[in-house]
């Protein structure tokens with residue numbers, strides 16, 4: 001397996017998947033180009049399409065019965081929402097901490113996003129989810145943020161108790177697991193992103209998984225107009241769809257990357273453990289605590305997040321780490337826009353609409369109001385949180401240098 005040639009000389013940010021791009025991806029792309037088989041349904045039938053292969057390998061990887069390759073994580077979310085039947089006025093609970101796309105996908109199918117608190121795991125707080133359920137709630141989107149699993153036992157029990165659907169937004173946690181099962185495969189549907197910053201990447205792209213035949217049929221029809229017919233859905237049954245089909249070139253890269261996922265995860269986990277272990281003593285002295293991980297064995301290791309005693313100290317630590325050339329960032333500041341935190345989702349918070357006649361909120365079945373302070377615990381936690389992305393290719397010497405640098409900063413606080 002090869003890795004990108006000289007990552008240190010690159011000015012581009014290095015993410016787990018991008019650090020591992022090499023000959024396998026290059027050969028796979030050339031194969032598609034040389035065969036002239038750029039479109040999934042047009043080519044020499046002796047060669048299975050790259051999209052087909054990706055779906056087959058991803059089914060093995062996750063244990064899901066059905067896999068659908070699409071154009072982005074957002075497309076996967078929209079197909080999943082169509083798949084479970086979310087429509088105008090249906091409420092869908094989303095976490096206060098997730099990329100805006102999770103809430104925007106709900107709006108795209110005319111649903112109403114309802115924002116719930118995250119807890120020390122920085123994933124959905126089951127108690128607040130339950131408090132936010134109304135007669136109009138249809139589903140919950142659980143987001144496994146920054147590579148770590150959510151509290152799936154509790155969240156699945158809530159959906160069962162209330163007869164709701166559960167979608168797992170696994171965009172940032174490909175390869176993670178919960179009690180031995182791959183993330184994305186525990187709910188009614190799981191959605192993955194292959195965008196540049198993700199654990200494996202094709203620059204862009206998305207994947208939907210489900211083991212529910214009906215969700216699968218509906219998602220399939222929506223992602224490709226004749227796609228349903230190709231899979232044997234009759235003309236009488238078929239619904240209109242749009243085009244979220246994955247291109248072959250993209251699938252070729254994704255497939256090569258999927259082959260590297262386990263070694264990327266091994267590298268990430270080892271380095272995260274080393275960093276956390278190396279910081280523990282200073283952290284304890286300074287009142288710093290680490291993010292709670294619901295099932296530590298299922299953590300991808302993609303990030304290490306810790307909480308400073310207060311927001312001012314967190315800001316100071318993040319600043320000093322950056323001055324020391326250490327990749328770290330404060331996770332929420334009221335004055336610094338970041339679409340990962342609901343308080344900065346201005347288009348949603350202010351219910352901005354694409355037409356003067358109104359947007360999805362016109363179908364809301366009760367008065368919906370959002371405001372920036374509506375999830376204070378999430379803002380409090382994120383305002384004290386510092387995120388460090390783990391570099392899967394750091395050498396032991398570089399890791400030791402990193403730990404020394406972090407500890408020096410923490411010791412000054």
Ligand SMILES: Cc1ncc(COP(=O)(O)O)c(C=O)c1O
Pocket residue numbers: 072073074075098099101102143169171172192193194195204205206
């Ligand atoms: C949590 C989360 N959900 C959804 C998405 C959307 O994925 P994409 O950018 O592939 O549409 C992202 C990606 O940035 C994400 O981080």
